[in-house]
Amino acid sequence: xxxxxxxxxxxxxxxxxxxxxxxxxxxxxxxxxxxxxxxxxxxxxxxxxxxxxxxxxxxxxxxxxxxxxxxxxxxxxxxxxxxxxxxxxxxxxxxxxxxxxxxxxxxxxxxxxxxxxxxxxxxxxxxxxxxxxxxxxxxxxxxxxxxxxxxxxxxxxxxxxxxxxxxxxxxxxxxxxxxxxxxxxxxxxxxxxxxxxxxxxxxxxxxxxxxxxxx
Amino acid sequence: xxxxxxxxxxxxxxxxxxxxxxxxxxxxxxxxxxxxxxxxxxxxxxxxxxxxxxxxxxxxxxxxxxxxxxxxxxxxxxxxxxxxxxxxxxxxxxxxxxxxxxxxxxxxxxxxxxxxxxxxxxxxxxxxxxxxxxxxxxxxxxxxxxxxxxxxxxxxxxxxxxxxxxxxxxxxxxxxxxxxxxxxxxxxxxxxxxxxxxxxxxxxxxxxxxxxxxxx
Numbered sequence: 001x002x003x004x005x006x007x008x009x010x011x012x013x014x015x016x017x018x019x020x021x022x023x024x025x026x027x028x029x030x031x032x033x034x035x036x037x038x039x040x041x042x043x044x045x046x047x048x049x050x051x052x053x054x055x056x057x058x059x060x061x062x063x064x065x066x067x068x069x070x071x072x073x074x075x076x077x078x079x080x081x082x083x084x085x086x087x088x089x090x091x092x093x094x095x096x097x098x099x100x101x102x103x104x105x106x107x108x109x110x111x112x113x114x115x116x117x118x119x120x121x122x123x124x125x126x127x128x129x130x131x132x133x134x135x136x137x138x139x140x141x142x143x144x145x146x147x148x149x150x151x152x153x154x155x156x157x158x159x160x161x162x163x164x165x166x167x168x169x170x171x172x173x174x175x176x177x178x179x180x181x182x183x184x185x186x187x188x189x190x191x192x193x194x195x196x197x198x199x200x201x202x203x204x205x206x207x208x209x210x211x212x213x214x215x
Numbered sequence: 216x217x218x219x220x221x222x223x224x225x226x227x228x229x230x231x232x233x234x235x236x237x238x239x240x241x242x243x244x245x246x247x248x249x250x251x252x253x254x255x256x257x258x259x260x261x262x263x264x265x266x267x268x269x270x271x272x273x274x275x276x277x278x279x280x281x282x283x284x285x286x287x288x289x290x291x292x293x294x295x296x297x298x299x300x301x302x303x304x305x306x307x308x309x310x311x312x313x314x315x316x317x318x319x320x321x322x323x324x325x326x327x328x329x330x331x332x333x334x335x336x337x338x339x340x341x342x343x344x345x346x347x348x349x350x351x352x353x354x355x356x357x358x359x360x361x362x363x364x365x366x367x368x369x370x371x372x373x374x375x376x377x378x379x380x381x382x383x384x385x386x387x388x389x390x391x392x393x394x395x396x397x398x399x400x401x402x403x404x405x406x407x408x409x410x411x412x413x414x415x416x417x418x419x420x421x422x423x424x425x426x427x428x429x430x431x
Contacts, residue, residue: 024262024299025285027278050299051339053285077338078285086337095337098261099303099345106300119307119348122378124331125340155279167290168263169279171299202298 001161003211009184010036012210016069018046018147020105020176025051025078026058028169030153030186032212034058038065046070048105048147050098050172052082066090072145074098097125100142102175107144109178114143150180154203157187158194161208162201170202177203184210216431218387221404222356224249224431225385226315229354230256234312235305237261237346240284242356243315259311261342263302266294283342306342307349314350316343318357318384320371323418325380325393327355328373340376347377359386365417367391367398388412390429397421402429 010033013019023029037045038061047068053060062068063082070092076082085091096104103115116139120126130141152173155166163185165173177183185208216224223245230236230250237259238244247258247269258267260282267282268289276287290296305311320328327347330340347353360366367384383401384391389412390402399421403412409422 024283025281027262027281027285051341073339075339075341077336077341083337095339097340097344098299098342099307099349102299102303117307119345119377121348123344123376124374125344165298166279167277167296168260168281170296171263174298175300 001205001208001211003159003213006032006036006212006215007040009033009210009212010040010042012182013037013042013149015042016044017042017149018048020147020150020172020180021047021049021059022150022152022171022173022176023049023053023058024168024171026053026060028153028165028171028173029053029058030151031058032186033151033184034061037062037067041065041067043067044069046072046147048072048145050101051075052079054079055081063091070094072096072101074101100125102172104142104145105172105179106175108146109175112144114141116140117142145179147180148182150176150183152177152183152185152203154185154187156189156191156196157185157211158191158196158205160193161185161205161211162193162196163187163203163208164196164200165202174202177207182209183207184212186212190214216405218358219245221387221431222358222385225390225429226354226356227251228430229313229383230254232256235259235265235310237306237311237314237350239314239316239343239346241317243317246315246356259302259305260288261302261306263297263299264288264290264294266291268294303342303345306345309349309351311346311350313352313354314346315354315356316346318355318366320373321355321367321381321384322371323367323369323398324396325398326371326378327353327376327381328371329355329376331374333374343376347381348379353379353381355381355384357384357386359388359412359415365415368417369419388415391420399423400426402427404429405431
């Protein structure tokens with residue numbers, strides 16, 4: 001694990017990278033990292049996230065700056081700009097049921113090829129997907145998702161990179177931290193190692209690659 | 216009484232002590248306002264909270280304590296928080312006793328469409344497909360018609376949310392269930408006759424000889 005300045009950390013992300021970004025309506029989204037990606041104009045990004053929040057907030061800032069080429073998300077209803085770019089053909093959007101999205105990410109991080117879910121059977125979400133019957137019940141085969149980078153917002157991080165999360169800011173963050181080649185963390189508070197009791201560590205230090213230093 | 220109030224008050228009567236309940240956005244959210252005093256139920260927000268409480272007083276909002284629409288909420292004593300995989304494990308895994316969702320259309324076999332209007336409204340399904348597929352009981356809270364057009368129809372013209380039939384539809388005019396795949400009138404709204412319900416419904420509606428008025 002390396003601790004780097006915000007600018008140096010974001011510099012490791014190339015144009016065209018795939019990013020998993022934590023957060024739910026921008027709650028638990030690493031805003032500092034997003035702002036720096038916009039400043040460094042990283043473009044042609046693929047973003048995997050629950051939603052794109054709203055214009056001017058969280059992932060909405062990446063959409064506003066037209067840095068996203070492809071989006072995999074469960075809900076874009078509160079961001080008219082995402083919908084506008086999708087309708088105009090500027091942004092490719094794959095909409096996935098929320099429970100399926102988080103399980104595809106979990107599968108990616110846990111070494112599984114995918115998951116079997118009853119969600120979406122007989123709906124538009126089943127289009128082009130394989131149906132597998134197990135003990136007489138039909139399931140959709142949903143393939144695993146992985147990304148080049150996970151951008152994670154933690155509440156507490158210790159100097160080694162052990163992480164814990166706060167309230168509803170946890171959401172996709174710990175699951176995404178398992179599913180990317182490189183894990184970049186921004187934390188509300190960086191604490192000396194030992195302050196965080198082992199039972200409260202949700203994301204263990206060895207999977208974290210970069211901790212963004214306080215400015 | 217406002218249509219939304221009739222619907223929310225009637226659905227509140229379906230909640231029993233100890234239930235784990237997920238309320239969707241819109242009319243479903245109002246259900247929490249009409250619980251009998253002292254009834255303890257657990258409200259889930261699918262962004263990772265059980266024990267969701269009323270919105271905080273002004274100036275007391277916590278930026279990391281929100282509902283699934285991103286609005287500030289409180290957490291009641293005994294609340295718990297968890298990641299999205301656990302949250303949807305609760306929903307899909309058969310642990311959620313009841314979900315109350317809004318609806319655009321319900322067909323006469325009880326299939327719900329509530330997540331998109333092709334070429335007009337494509338917000339994404341969010342948690343709706345998982346909720347309808349996984350909850351033990353699904354109640355749809357919606358107004359009976361939209362701009363005069365029936366919402367309880369023979370066949371959904373909008374894309375369905377799940378092939379699973381919902382358990383109950385509650386509107387300001389009626390309570391409808393779907394035993395054996397047949398839309399059946401269980402109760403009428405205040406001052407409404409079964410004939411008035413039938414006239415506002417496109418689906419074939421079974422009407423038993425005696426249909427009580429809903430108690431609020």
